[in-house]
Structures are given as C-alpha cells and as structure tokens.
Amino acid sequence: MRIFCTSSTIFPQEWATNLVSEQTMIDLSEFSYHARRLIDLCELRNQKFMNVNQFRFGLSPDQDIIFIADFHEAINRLHHVRKLEFDWAAWHGEKIFLASPTNFVPSFVRVATDKRATANISLFGIAFSFLSSVIPTMISKFPEYRF
Numbered sequence: 001m002r003i004f005c006t007s008s009t010i011f012p013q014e015w016a017t018n019l020v021s022e023q024t025m026i027d028l029s030e031f032s033y034h035a036r037r038l039i040d041l042c043e044l045r046n047q048k049f050m051n052v053n054q055f056r057f058g059l060s061p062d063q064d065i066i067f068i069a070d071f072h073e074a075i076n077r078l079h080h081v082r083k084l085e086f087d088w089a090a091w092h093g094e095k096i097f098l099a100s101p102t103n104f105v106p107s108f109v110r111v112a113t114d115k116r117a118t119a120n121i122s123l124f125g126i127a128f129s130f131l132s133s134v135i136p137t138m139i140s141k142f143p144e145y146r147f
Helices: 002-006 017-043 071-079 123-141
Strands: 079-089 103-111 120-122
Touching: 002 017, 002 123, 017 071, 017 079, 017 103, 017 123, 071 079, 071 103, 071 120, 071 123, 103 123, 120 123
Parallel strands: none
Antiparallel strands: 079 103, 103 120
16 A cells, blocks of 8 residues: 555655655565465466556656566566666656655666566556455455455
C-alpha cells in the first residue's frame, strides 16, 4: 500500500531526497518477497495479471525507455536483484508546490539481475496490479483469505 501511495504523490524538488527513495526501496523489497510468496502458496504462477507498465498520472519519464509489462517478470527481477536504482519523473501537470523549481513523482526503479540486463519497473504499476488484479484473484480462489 505504501508503494501505491508514494507513487501517487507529487513531491517538491526539495523533498525529492534519499529518505523517500530509501524507504520506497525497502518497501519494494519487502513487497516483492511477500507477493512472490503469496503467488507460490496460492499456486498462481501461471495466472495472467494486469500489466505493470502504467503510471498514476499518465506521465512517463523524459527519457525514451521501455518498462516491463508482466507482473511475474517484474516480481522475479526484484527477487533476484543485483542492482537497484530509484528514479523520479518530473511532474508536468499543474504545479502543486509553487515555491519549488520542479515537482517530481517517484516513478520507477531500474533493476539488474545476475542473469538479465537492466530493466525498468513502474512503482505505481506494480502496486496497482497487485491491488487490482492479484489480490482479487487470490480472494476469488480462496474466499476465506482476507487482506
């Protein structure tokens, strides 16, 4: 839930600090471990889930980069991560923090594993997919489970 909330928040440039990125990366690590474990326990490895290559505000980073779409691939890369880099996207909508030179949105992470090249994962996309697709699938398969 914190990843969803953080990636849905606009920050002033002055707040785009290591504190936000460090806490989000800790949350992402914990999330990916538990999400993968739930998928294994519920035997949902072959289930297709909502794509994770989406953003809360319909924005994309200034660079022309490709994002992982498959939920399982994103979770597996986070599970086998060797290098993880946090990145912000400039907010191009209505300025929220008027005194700040730029407003930013915590946007994505770059993930490198021991066996795969670096790839990009949308923070909002992976959280939204889990909350909107994975959890409902688990509940429909196991109605006695509550989240």
